[in-house]
Amino acid sequence: MWTWFHKLSSPPHFYRLSASLIPWFGWLAAAFLIVSLYGGLVTAPADYQQGDGFRIIYVHVPAAMLSLFIYMFMATAAAIGVIWRMKLAHAVAVACAPIGASVTFLALATGSIWGKPMWGTWWAWDARLTSELILLFLYLGYMGLRSAIDDTNRADRASAILALVGVVNVPIVHYSVTWWNSLHQGSTLLKKGGPALPPDMALPLFGMIIGFMCFFGAVALTRVKREVLVREQNSKWVKDMVTSK
C-alpha cells in the first residue's frame, strides 16, 4: 500500500496519471449530466405542492452535497500535506478550493431562487443557510490567505490549518436542520427509512450527483496538473517534457 502511496505522491507520475484520467471523468460527467438532466427536467413527474418549481432540486442538491464533499476532500488533502509533508497533497487542496467555492455559491444561489417562490423569501438567517454561507467564507478565506503569503511552503501550512479548523463547520451544515428549528426542511435523500421521493424523481437526482462528482474529478485533476507544473517548473522532468515537444 505504501509503495502505491509513494508512487502517487511523485509529481511526474501523478501528472501522467491525471492526464489519462481526465477524459474518463469528463465523458462520464457529460453522459451522467445530460441523461439525468433530461430525466429530471422532462421525465420526472411534477411535485404535488411545488409543481415544476421543485425541479431546481436537480442542481441545488448535487451542488450542496458537493460543497461539503469537496471541503472534506480539501481538508483531508491538507492534513496529509501537513502530516506527511507531501507537497502534492497541498497542491490537491489548493486546486480544490475554487471549485468548492463555486459549487457552494451555486448551492446558495439556486437555494435563494428556490426560496423566493416557495418560502416567500430570498434569504433567511436560519441555521442551514447561515452555516452554508460560512462554508463559502471558509473557502474564500482559504484562497485569500494563500494569496497573501508569497512563500509556497508557508502558504501551504498556514492555509492547511485554516482548512482543518473549518472542518468543524461541515457537521454543523449537515445537521443544522435536525439540531435546530429551521426554515430549511430536513434531508430528503438521507432521511431515516430511505429517500422521501419516488424512484422516478430520485434516479435523475442520483444521476446528477454522480455527474457532479465526475465533473469535480475532471476539473480538480486539470487544476492539480496545472498546480504541479507551476510548483515543479524548475525540476528536470518538467523541462524534459517541455523540450521534448
Add this chain to the structure above:
Amino acid sequence: MTARQQRMLIVILVLIGVGIATTFGLRAFQENLLYYYSPSAVQAGEAPVGRKFRVGGLVVPGTVKRTDGEIDVSFDLTDNAAMVTVEFAGILPDLFREGQGIIAHGKLNQQGVFVAEEVLAKHDENYMPPEVAESLKQTHAGGPSK
C-alpha cells in the same frame, strides 16, 4: 515519537479542540439559533415578550379568515399541542394553504394574538407526484402531513 506522529497528534488535537469549543459555543447560543418558536413554547411563555420573534406551526384547517376587499387574513397555527392565532396584512407565499407549515415573524399583542409582519411557508422533505399525494389523502383521510 517521530516528528510525523507528533504532527498527526497536533492535527487530531486541533480538530478535537475546535470541535469542543464549537460545541460549547453553540450550546450557549442554542436559543438564538432557533429560527422559530412552536405554539407550545409561545403558550408556555418561553417566547420573548415585547420583542419580535418567529412562530412556526401548521395552519389549522378551517381557521383561515379573510376580510372582504382587504388583504387582512387571520389563521391559527398549531404544533398539535397548542394554538396561536396569527393576523397578517400582506401577500402570502404561494405554498400557503390549510395544513401547510408556516413561519410568521412579528409580535404578540395584548390579546395574545400574534401580529405578523412577514409570513413564510415551510415545506417538508417529501416530494411526490400529485396522483400519489391524492391517493395518500384518500387512504389517510387527513392528507399528506404538513
